[in-house]
Amino acid sequence: MRLLLSLFLTSLLATSAQAAAPDTFGEAKVIARQKVYFDQNTSTQGDLYCGCQWQWVGKSGGRVDAASCGYQARKQESRGERTEWEHIVPAWTFGHQRQCWQNGGREHCVADDPVFRAMEADLFNLYPAVGEVNGDRANFNYGMAQGVQRQYGQCATKIDFQDRAAEPRDDVKGLVARVTFYMFDRYALNMSRQQQQLLMAWDQQHPVTAWERERDQRIASIMGHGNPFVSGARHWTVGYQPVGDGVISLLPTKAPAPREPARSDSSAQATQDAVVGNRNSHVYHLPEGCPSYHQVSPKNQVAFASEGEAKAAGFTKAGNCSR
Secondary structure (H helix, E strand, O other), X not given: OHHHHHHHHHXXXXXXXXXXXXXXXXXXXXXXXXXXXXXXOOOOOOOOOOOOEEEXXXXXXXXXXXXXXXXXXXXXXXXXXXXXXXXXXXXXXXXXXXXXHHHHHHHHHHHHOHHHHHHHOOHHHEEEEEHHHHHHHOOOEEOOOOOOOOOEEOEOOEEEOOOOEEEOOHHHHHHHHHHHHHHHHHOOOOOOHHHHHHHHHHHHHOOOOHHHHHHHHHHHHHHOOOOHHHHOOOOOOOOOOOOOHHHHOOOOOXXXXXXXXXXXXXXXXXXXXXXXXXXXXXXXEOOOOOOOOOOOOHHHEEEEOOHHHHHHOOOEEOOOOOO
């Protein structure tokens, strides 16, 4: 009995220690900094595209140490001085396969499509990158930038602007291939045969590294699942049929609670229009102007009577709020 109790308590503690998956891209950046890449700014791995080290700034930003990797700005010096959060599979790529994008672009998807929000905030798809290189990559597919010389000093990632292709440095080709497989598999996306063949080659040529496994474990402890293409549980082949487990497992968007007729009771109005904070990311959402107001998981919700009260408690406004 004592042994069973001990096992139960151990399991309970492990469950309570698990962080909650982010609800928005803004929250994802904060969680990624705190729970995944917290010690990677000074590691030999460096950022995604150039292997640069960086100094953390604020809750999720970074200042690039160009000397650590021999990076030189191609054109945008100010953007090259900071890190940005790269979507390995661009939001444009997965957004264009959602009806919401056709109805109004990214903003409309964030507001109305829970599957898009899940893809945008998926931690497996995020990685710190030198801002200029991230901007130059834009929404290009990965490819071989043949004939293109190095554009960023010693940084080995190359961008073929004419053919709209980005070739990452060899050290991360396997990682970006397996993340791409994961995203297309989990969210039932369509990938061209040419892209499949290229990424399959990179997957074979650049096996899973110790850091990639560690990264996968850290993210799995937050998201509740790992990348099966890292663990080897799944293998991509030409014509692979995506499972779509990230689509079927999502709950529909919560409908806003019906508003009661206005009353003179100020306390009732304060409760009705409460500011909602996420206790995990310390981000707050306003009842108007913040698309993710109704998307914060109930277990993470913290209600504040005003925006000032939320700020006083150390919370910051969600990045996708329009006001």
